[in-house]
Amino acid sequence: MWEQLAREICDKTLLVCRRSGDRIPYLTGRDGRFDDQTDRNISWWTNGFWAGQLWQVYAFTGDEDLRRTAVAIEEKLDRALLDDMGMDHDSGFKWLPTAGEDYLLTGSGDSRRRLLLAASNLAGRFNPAGEFIRAWNDREGKNAGWAIIDCLMNLPLLYRASDLTSDPRFAQVAARHAHTAVRHFLRPDGSCEHIVVFDPVSGKKLDTLAGQGMYAGSAWSRGQAWAIYGFTLSYLHTGDTAFLDAAKKAAAFFCGHIPASGLIPADFCQGPDCDFEDDSAAVIAVCGLLTLAEATDDGAYKTAAERLLSALVKHGRCDLTPDTDCLLTRCSVSYDAPVHDHPLIYADYFFTEAVLKLAGKGLVIW
Numbered sequence: 001m002w003e004q005l006a007r008e009i010c011d012k013t014l015l016v017c018r019r020s021g022d023r024i025p026y027l028t029g030r031d032g033r034f035d036d037q038t039d040r041n042i043s044w045w046t047n048g049f050w051a052g053q054l055w056q057v058y059a060f061t062g063d064e065d066l067r068r069t070a071v072a073i074e075e076k077l078d079r080a081l082l083d084d085m086g087m088d089h090d091s092g093f094k095w096l097p098t099a100g101e102d103y104l105l106t107g108s109g110d111s112r113r114r115l116l117l118a119a120s121n122l123a124g125r126f127n128p129a130g131e132f133i134r135a136w137n138d139r140e141g142k143n144a145g146w147a148i149i150d151c152l153m154n155l156p157l158l159y160r161a162s163d164l165t166s167d168p169r170f171a172q173v174a175a176r177h178a179h180t181a182v183r184h185f186l187r188p189d190g191s192c193e194h195i196v197v198f199d200p201v202s203g204k205k206l207d208t209l210a211g212q213g214m215y216a217g218s219a220w221s222r223g224q225a226w227a228i229y230g231f232t233l234s235y236l237h238t239g240d241t242a243f244l245d246a247a248k249k250a251a252a253f254f255c256g257h258i259p260a261s262g263l264i265p266a267d268f269c270q271g272p273d274c275d276f277e278d279d280s281a282a283v284i285a286v287c288g289l290l291t292l293a294e295a296t297d298d299g300a301y302k303t304a305a306e307r308l309l310s311a312l313v314k315h316g317r318c319d320l321t322p323d324t325d326c327l328l329t330r331c332s333v334s335y336d337a338p339v340h341d342h343p344l345i346y347a348d349y350f351f352t353e354a355v356l357k358l359a360g361k362g363l364v365i366w
């Protein structure tokens, strides 16, 4: 089943690549076509995912159109490297699926330099007082003490930079941030905070915020998925079992709250009268669970991951028709977003990563 689905994803990705040129998509319009962030916001955190999908499919098919387009997008992102306010905590999301995949597959010197520049900027965001990587930027420093659960997924850029340079400092910063996430983001029941506010001078924990979840203390489903995947990756890069334990707790919470339908809500605390869904949370969790299954040799995680994917297929959430550009149809940016249940480019990326992995051909980029 996964082999067939992988082929359909690859066919559609190639078709869309050929008709979209070097667009950098985030959303899909009413006409079913991707938008383009190139001139809208070159620093947007999702700008690496389409190129990442192209690289994943390139590794599967070897079609040169995919490689050329992915490289063109990677080159466009050089403008983001010079945008001081745009260079935030999300450098891993922007440069691992672009320069990271390129370097992995071609050994490009430019890609290596991009990775190291982005990693140096990310490492420079570390606050030694609270031992966290600062989220976002603001000119007044009002959020200088903010850290977020999503940032766990940016840490592999730092682990990779240490591997590339034989300099342990990048990995040390990453591991310290991950330990802070274990201490201050993971709750006793395995659910996670989205935003934790620290005093940026003393490092003391001051508050937690709802962020993209329903309320402070709720369980934003995508944040929960970032925790499963992110803690697992920190375990794989460091061998520190504190991160493995954290990943298992986050996975137990997520799996224990999957509704009977198998479809993931925007927030696990939303009531039965709210039907906001988030396919992106589902597929990020799938990637995390598949990686956790490999890390632990526990097939139960793989079974849970396959059930989540099967639910998306069974309930018609996958669009494999040539008429549209997207692959998954019902995502939520956040619980209080003005619109819900629409495609998002990162859902498509992680869907592709998951299905190609199950088909035995996925690239490991994180």
Ligand code: GLY
Pocket: 045, 150, 212, 222, 333
């Ligand atoms: N990293 C932001 C999000 O998950 O929406």
